[in-house]
Amino acid sequence: MEKLKRNRVQTSQRIVDALEEVIAEKGIDGIGINRISEKAGVSKVLIYRYFGGLDGLLTHYIRMGRLFPLLSPSTLEQLRPVHENDLSKLWYKQLVHTYRFFRQFPAAYQVLKATVTEDSPMAGEASKAYDAELTRIVDQLSYIKGADFQAISAIMTGAMSYLTLLSRNGRTAVGINLTTEEGWQRIEEAVRVIYTALNKMAVQSPDVTIEIHPSGIPATYW
Known part of the structure; x- marks a missing residue:
């Protein structure tokens, strides 16, 4: 057996x-x-x-975890922010790592491409499964209440998907060469700035609460 x-x-x-x-x-x-x-x-x-x-x-x-990580409850607990301002680091690093993977691995890129640009039954299945996994990882890593993190994530992932597709076609975006490492460093730095600003707004808002790690152990996953 x-x-x-x-x-x-x-x-x-x-x-x-x-x-x-x-x-x-x-x-x-x-x-x-x-x-x-x-x-x-x-x-x-x-x-x-x-x-x-x-x-x-x-x-x-x-x-199965090749496109988005499968995070266990213990890992998620380790990832929980220690300080309120740590949330931006978690979101920024997750987004950057995800789209580096889509740029570097041909199969991952083809899945991303199908979910955005192709219209066929197989692409439809890929799109449904892809969105379900993206939703799962966004929900798992939210650690926040009172803010529409799903809408924010939809905008950010949509932008990164579009830029990733442009990069394979040798295109530029607002004059930034997406075929170069320098170009992507600029994009990734902009992502960091956006999430840092959003984190600051969340901390200052009386309607938003951020779940802090109860033990005060620093997150080491990323």
């Missing part, structure tokens, strides 16, 4: 790895059961058996 379970885990991993390779090479609309099964070296029947088909496989891939 244990051997069967181990074999299933290994086979599932090969299928997921094959999917990731196909996405990187062909994009979301280029994935197919035959192509994935051939690359994984497994019967396509197993893809249906383990994941229910392409939609289930794609959703599983997006939710």
